[in-house]
Amino acid sequence: MINETGLIFLGPPGAGKGTQAKYLAEFLEIPHISTGDILREAIGAQTILGKQVQEYVDRGDLVPDRLILDLIEDRLDRQDAQKGWILDGFPRNVKQAKFLDELLAKLNQHYMVYVVNLEVPEEVLMKRLLETRRRKDDNRETISHRLQVHKQETEPVIEFYRQHHKLYSVDGNRSPAEVTQSLKEIITAA
Helix, strand or coil: CCCCEEEEEECCCCCCHHHHHHHHHHHHCCCEEEHHHHHHHHHHHCCHHHHHHHHHHHHCCCCCHHHHHHHHHHHHCCHHHCCEEEEECCCCCHHHHHHHHHHHHHCCCCCEEEEEEEECCHHHHHHHHHHHCCCCCCCHHHHHHHHHHHHHHHHHHHHHHHHCCCEEEEECCCCHHHHHHHHHHHHHHC
């Protein structure tokens, strides 16, 4: 096992982030932390933060950064995250990326952080997302919009991590096993 590893998965919907996070969480024996899962868990547990999140969800509004940041801080401070973690869906903007750097210092988590951008051509993403159709409204137009929004959101984050020499780009247009192998090579090479 590799100790004290932080992995941040970037990449568009359909790139395989969840699949790879699951494999690597088992391999590294660290938790896979999905922003969506954290939100659902907080709401289900009816914590103070969860009740605040529920109010936004009930109104159909986006959960504000401040609440997301509080939930991330709470999650990374738990015992199971003390030897590392995999973040999926966070950070989504440069403000969140800077917050994460500050949070890791505050929590005394001086991990080797790898930021992995899974790159997959848009036509492949479209095909994958149309085949899986996890949402009722999934069609070519809505998927195209989601991919465009994601690209606009994450390009500054990708550039932020590139400038900080933490970014690893991985070809996600291969079999899951090949992608996993590439990710393991990145982690074990350091």
